[in-house]
Amino acid sequence: MRQHLSLLFLLLLSTCPVLARNGLNGTYIATAYSDHGITASGEHTHRHIVAADPDVLPLGTRIKITKAGAYSGEYVVADTGAKIVGKRLDIYIPSEAAAIKFGVHHVHVNIISMGAGTQASTKEADRAVKADVAKDLRSPADEGAATAEDVEAKKVAEQPKRVRTADAEPSVETASNREDSKRH
Numbered sequence: 001m002r003q004h005l006s007l008l009f010l011l012l013l014s015t016c017p018v019l020a021r022n023g024l025n026g027t028y029i030a031t032a033y034s035d036h037g038i039t040a041s042g043e044h045t046h047r048h049i050v051a052a053d054p055d056v057l058p059l060g061t062r063i064k065i066t067k068a069g070a071y072s073g074e075y076v077v078a079d080t081g082a083k084i085v086g087k088r089l090d091i092y093i094p095s096e097a098a099a100i101k102f103g104v105h106h107v108h109v110n111i112i113s114m115g116a117g118t119q120a121s122t123k124e125a126d127r128a129v130k131a132d133v134a135k136d137l138r139s140p141a142d143e144g145a146a147t148a149e150d151v152e153a154k155k156v157a158e159q160p161k162r163v164r165t166a167d168a169e170p171s172v173e174t175a176s177n178r179e180d181s182k183r184h
Helices: 002-015 017-024 096-102 119-138 148-158 175-183
Strands: 026-033 049-052 062-066 073-079 088-092 105-113 161-164 170-173
Touching (some): 026 096, 062 119, 119 148
Antiparallel strands (some): 026 105, 049 088, 161 170
């Protein structure tokens, strides 16, 4: 009788995404990589992409990573790797020096949505992550999809640049008036 209940529970767990997802939330070992190129899903590498074991987190899975310092935020599983087995993640960081400095972290992962393991589901999840990050950058009180690195990049982009005019008087150029000058 006990064996039947255990078998029934395992069957229920494997067929119910909510129960399966809860078993996958938790602590993962995270490292970082900086190789530029095409991921296993066909996407170009960019921020907010992680490599994971597709048997644990299929391609296209959206996750929220915490306890990763400046790299805590929302990510999409878009890559795999031979050394990424079980509850391991490899976070894409564009800078090789920053990826090396990241080292090894024990991070916490919450699954937002499970991917289908396809290129289409990865593209859809990637669009959703980018939208969440953009929303978070507009109003930082949101869910924390943006990483500290995203917030810093936004601050740098918004800083006024000193520009010399023809009469040698310095003027201030901001991101918004740079865009205006491009339109004219």
